[in-house]
Amino acid sequence: MSREVRGDLKPSDVDEDGVWTLPDGSRVNLQHVEMTLPYGLGEHKVSMVMMDLTGFVDECPLCHSCPTDGPIDGFAIFLDRHYYLALRCCETLLLYEHEKNKLEDWI
Numbered sequence: 746m747s748r749e750v751r752g753d754l755k756p757s758d759v760d761e762d763g764v765w766t767l768p769d770g771s772r773v774n775l776q777h778v779e780m781t782l783p784y785g786l787g788e789h790k791v792s793m794v795m796m797d798l799t800g801f802v803d804e805c806p807l808c809h810s811c812p813t814d815g816p817i818d819g820f821a822i823f824l825d826r827h828y829y830l831a832l833r834c835c836e837t838l839l840l841y842e843h844e845k846n847k848l849e850d851w852i
């Protein structure tokens with residue numbers, strides 16, 4: 746079951762289990778969310794959430810923080826053709842298209 750959620754996703758509002766706390770205090774598992782992409786890309790269900798970026802991204806593309814003792818502080822949200830890189834160090838979501846270069850920053 747998916748659910749449409751209105752609100753901006755802030756990386757720090759998502760806990761280590763992938764549960765997103767909305768501004769109104771309700772909690773929803775990111776796996777069950779349908780996200781509206783910018784640029785008229787439509788709404789897409791989340792297909793997978795990766796809470797540990799080890800081996801996927803080793804360095805924040807924005808601030809280049811690169812912990813030596815573990816993964817960078819963030820997670821990834823996979824959709825059909827895109828994925829979001831959610832970076833807590835910069836409190837930013839970056840939208841990528843699979844197999845292609847970064848589209849745009851989206852804050």
Ligand SMILES: [Zn+2]
Nearest residue numbers: 805808834835
């Ligand atoms: Zn960063």
